[in-house]
Amino acid sequence: MSQTTLGDDELFGEAAAEVRADVEEHLGKARAELPDPDEVWAADADNVLGVLNGLRSALDAGDAEDHLRQAKKWYTMGDRADAFDDAADLAAAIEELETLIESIGDAHDDVSDLTNAVPELRGTLRNLDDDPANDA
Numbered sequence: 001m002s003q004t005t006l007g008d009d010e011l012f013g014e015a016a017a018e019v020r021a022d023v024e025e026h027l028g029k030a031r032a033e034l035p036d037p038d039e040v041w042a043a044d045a046d047n048v049l050g051v052l053n054g055l056r057s058a059l060d061a062g063d064a065e066d067h068l069r070q071a072k073k074w075y076t077m078g079d080r081a082d083a084f085d086d087a088a089d090l091a092a093a094i095e096e097l098e099t100l101i102e103s104i105g106d107a108h109d110d111v112s113d114l115t116n117a118v119p120e121l122r123g124t125l126r127n128l129d130d131d132p133a134n135d136a
Helices: 008-033 037-041 048-058 064-080 088-130
Strands: none
Touching: 008 064, 008 088, 037 048, 048 088, 064 088
């Protein structure tokens, strides 16, 4: 291509559109990795530990954080290059996903703590019942 058919402004506009498309693609992939709301809500287990294990598995965000990181990387590059005419929608989507992924991670950690605590508590309560000193 000659210099006259493809100027710098046109190249920059094309690159900016590609950067925006990359950000949007990674945001879409991050959303696709988020837990299914019905799987987070539904429980199919015989006991509390089964429910907790199922919930912990359902709260797995997969590669959502990695895709969000890629979206943020490309967004930051495009933003610093002043490549976007209006990127408020991208910034808002990134912030929303970041908050949601953090909340999912916090809930996963809380459920993991309960998954460890409940069997221990059950064992302690059983030991208390078996202690002859408690019969007095």
